[in-house]
Amino acid sequence: MVEARHRDDGAGSRRARAEAVASRLPALQVAAERVAMTVLQGVHGRRRVGQGEAFWQFRRYAPGDALVRIDWRQSAKRAHVYVRETEWEAAQSAWLWRDASPSMRWRSDDALPTKLERAELVLLALASLLSRGGERVALLGAGMRPVSGRAAIARLAERLDDAPGARDPGLPPAERLPRHASVVLVGDFLGELPALDASLRALAATGVEGVLLQVSDPAEETLPFSGRTRFEGLEQDGEMLVPRVEAMREDYARAFASHRAGLRDIARALGWPLLSHRTDRSPESALMALWQLLARAADGRGGTRR
Numbered sequence: 397m398v399e400a401r402h403r404d405d406g407a408g409s410r411r412a413r414a415e416a417v418a419s420r421l422p423a424l425q426v427a428a429e430r431v432a433m434t435v436l437q438g439v440h441g442r443r444r445v446g447q448g449e450a451f452w453q454f455r456r457y458a459p460g461d462a463l464v465r466i467d468w469r470q471s472a473k474r475a476h477v478y479v480r481e482t483e484w485e486a487a488q489s490a491w492l493w494r495d496a497s498p499s500m501r502w503r504s505d506d507a508l509p510t511k512l513e514r515a516e517l518v519l520l521a522l523a524s525l526l527s528r529g530g531e532r533v534a535l536l537g538a539g540m541r542p543v544s545g546r547a548a549i550a551r552l553a554e555r556l557d558d559a560p561g562a563r564d565p566g567l568p569p570a571e572r573l574p575r576h577a578s579v580v581l582v583g584d585f586l587g588e589l590p591a592l593d594a595s596l597r598a599l600a601a602t603g604v605e606g607v608l609l610q611v612s613d614p615a616e617e618t619l620p621f622s623g624r625t626r627f628e629g630l631e632q633d634g635e636m637l638v639p640r641v642e643a644m645r646e647d648y649a650r651a652f653a654s655h656r657a658g659l660r661d662i663a664r665a666l667g668w669p670l671l672s673h674r675t676d677r678s679p680e681s682a683l684m685a686l687w688q689l690l691a692r693a694a695d696g697r698g699g700t701r702r
């Protein structure tokens with residue numbers, strides 16, 4: 397019998413949770429830095445000019461801009477309302493997100509990381525590479541401003557632990573992002589495609605560029621089980637008892653391929669690349685692929701490299 401349920405009930409006192417975070421984050425950060433350094437040895441970083449909090453320029457007010465940013469003196473001189481834009485908003489910033497829903501907390505073998513563990517490792521390693529290149533990073537939906545430097549990975553690691561867990565909808569949140577920003581979205585993307593399509597289109601409508609990384613457990617791609625097998629849903633999907641699971645392997649493979657093709661179509665319609673990664677493969681391979689995509693995008697926008 398195969399039981400595919402991993403729960404995250406959030407039980408325990410606040411103190412116990414804080415102690416758990418303190419014990420987990422350093423190891424996660426160390427692992428992320430190790431992965432980042434492995435990739436960094438084989439590639440050049442990319443750096444953007446215009447970092448900082450200093451005034452950069454005025455631009456016309458857009459729906460969603462905070463009223464406190466309006467420059468009333470400049471607006472009084474012109475026919476439209478203008479806001480002040482700082483350097484970090486005009487410069488390149490990367491907004492990172494990973495799915496923290498229950499389906500991401502599953503693994504088919506104790507020797508493998510969960511999809512969530514792998515997603516967080518790759519995300520933090522990417523944050524390390526970006527911040528080393530002078531760019532600012534932030535966790536999408538966490539209410540944080542982009543940060544860079546040595547504090548960036550620690551800040552992101554702290555925010556990652558604040559994920560809603562079982563209440564996470566598994567969809568990137570709609571958020572108004574600065575111009576020239578990029579988003580990197582990491583998840584299994586196994587939910588309903590129409591809901592994901594609507595969520596991604598809402599992000600793309602702000603003018604950002606995006607990259608999707610689909611993380612899968614190897615068993616999700618190959619269905620290696622045999623005999624009488626019980627599958628239990630992780631997100632209120634119910635359960636299913638299959639007398640001979642090997643008899644449905646070909647149909648399952650077609651359904652999985654069809655779902656991935658639908659995901660690819662959604663990404664293609666937005667002009668966003670889609671990458672795939674399995675948890676039985678090295679995190680460096682996923683990080684390298686992400687880094688190369690972001691570097692090419694920076695070159696296409698006229699960014700400088702070092």
